[in-house]
Amino acid sequence: MKLVVQVRLLPTPEQAAALEATLHACNESATWVSEVAFARGEFKNFTLRRHTYDTVKSRWGLGAQAAQHVIKKTCDAYTTLKANLKAGNLGRPGSKRYRRAAEKPVVFRPQGAQPYDDRMLSWQIPGRTVSIWTTGGRVKSVAFTASAEQLATLALYRKGESDLLERDGMWFLNAPCEVPEAPLNTEPVDFLGIDLGIVNIATTSDGESLAGRELNRLRTRERGLRAKLQKKSTPSAKRRLKKRRRKEARRAKDINHKIAKHVVAEAERTGRGIALEDLTGIRERVRLRKPQRATHSSWSFAQLGQFIAYKARRAGVPVVHVDPAYTSRACAECGHIDKANRISQAWFACRSCGFVDHADSNSSRNIRARAWELWRRGAQSTAPAPPRTPRGGTGRKRSITASDARCASPAL
Numbered sequence: 001m002k003l004v005v006q007v008r009l010l011p012t013p014e015q016a017a018a019l020e021a022t023l024h025a026c027n028e029s030a031t032w033v034s035e036v037a038f039a040r041g042e043f044k045n046f047t048l049r050r051h052t053y054d055t056v057k058s059r060w061g062l063g064a065q066a067a068q069h070v071i072k073k074t075c076d077a078y079t080t081l082k083a084n085l086k087a088g089n090l091g092r093p094g095s096k097r098y099r100r101a102a103e104k105p106v107v108f109r110p111q112g113a114q115p116y117d118d119r120m121l122s123w124q125i126p127g128r129t130v131s132i133w134t135t136g137g138r139v140k141s142v143a144f145t146a147s148a149e150q151l152a153t154l155a156l157y158r159k160g161e162s163d164l165l166e167r168d169g170m171w172f173l174n175a176p177c178e179v180p181e182a183p184l185n186t187e188p189v190d191f192l193g194i195d196l197g198i199v200n201i202a203t204t205s206d207g208e209s210l211a212g213r214e215l216n217r218l219r220t221r222e223r224g225l226r227a228k229l230q231k232k233s234t235p236s237a238k239r240r241l242k243k244r245r246r247k248e249a250r251r252a253k254d255i256n257h258k259i260a261k262h263v264v265a266e267a268e269r270t271g272r273g274i275a276l277e278d279l280t281g282i283r284e285r286v287r288l289r290k291p292q293r294a295t296h297s298s299w300s301f302a303q304l305g306q307f308i309a310y311k312a313r314r315a316g317v318p319v320v321h322v323d324p325a326y327t328s329r330a331c332a333e334c335g336h337i338d339k340a341n342r343i344s345q346a347w348f349a350c351r352s353c354g355f356v357d358h359a360d361s362n363s364s365r366n367i368r369a370r371a372w373e374l375w376r377r378g379a380q381s382t383a384p385a386p387p388r389t390p391r392g393g394t395g396r397k398r399s400i401t402a403s404d405a406r407c408a409s410p411a412l
Contacts, residue, residue, distance in 0.1 A: 001179055007172065008172055019139070194263060196279065226241065
């Protein structure tokens with residue numbers, strides 16, 4: 001499987017200046033290539049190269065490899081744009097957002113990532129340095145920092161182009177690695193159900209609750225601090241805002257990594273698979289009061305699901321996604337479904353059999369049962385299927401098909 005190892009470069013001021021000039025030149029030339037491609041309607045690599053290659057080399061002083069990467073990067077950007085437009089990720093055709101994306105050329109940020117192949121970048125992993133091409137010549141002995149695990153992964157599995165990028169004054173290299181996967185466990189003894197939430201980030205069918213109280217407090221504090229600094233709007237306040245950029249996102253990402261690692265390790269240790277909810281489109285399906293919107297929008301369930309999926313794939317643990325419909329209202333003991341069963345955010349009490357449990361624990365048990373039923377029927381370890389385009393109305397199809405492992409009947 002493909003993993004990306006990110007290492008931080010530690011350039012000297014002179015080296016940083018050379019890297020910055022190179023990134024600016026590459027992205028400025030990419031924006032010009034994008035304008036030519038848009039005007040001519042040419043978005044294929046070899047065709048576009050005939051119109052732009054010589055100019056990119058002479059005008060911006062790029063080498064042959066860098067010029068080709070700039071042109072290819074531009075073509076890839078339009079391929080991605082076309083796919084997003086087709087998938088509806090940028091709104092419906094004719095909408096303001098759709099037209100804003102489709103009716104003008106793609107523009108590249110000055111600090112945008114630039115691909116580097118092995119002719120332009122060489123790694124000296126034991127010495128923790130790289131030699132990298134710039135518009136001012138080859139810059140050697142650029143130091144980088146990485147953990148022992150990252151160094152081992154780079155030394156054994158690095159393959160393909162690396163990306164150079166700048167973020168908040170820091171320099172990074174993203175290096176792709178082809179890491180071997182463990183054989184998939186095709187005969188799990190059971191499934192570990194995971195209920196994803198906001199108050200409790202993840203609750204397992206074993207009854208373990210991984211609370212998000214600390215993260216939610218941090219997000220509330222960060223929102224309040226951002227509002228105060230934006231209102232103040234002094235140079236000092238702007239400096240503090242810039243310094244705190246992405247702090248909340250980094251914290252949430254770190255917590256999600258730890259939760260995913262713990263969940264996968266537990267499933268691997270006990271020989272079980274992992275059952276997750278398919279929450280695709282949940283933001284569009286719910287209506288919230290204004291005070292709830294910021295909390296719901298910052299809910300990083302998709303990121304946690306991705307982390308669990310790739311860590312499970314590397315460990316050979318099967319993952320099944322099930323339809324989340326009525327998992328919070330159905331009794332895990334008798335199967336009775338009633339809205340009144342969910343007496344509060346935290347507690348579940350069945351109106352039929354009297355079963356009482358923590359609401360998230362009850363939901364995770366329902367998710368486990370649905371995943372086991374899907375696996376018994378022949379569903380494979382899959383990521384969620386892409387959402388279907390509705391032909392009319394807003395309802396979702398809830399059924400089981402031979403090739404679709406994302407939906408399970410609420411009656412299971």
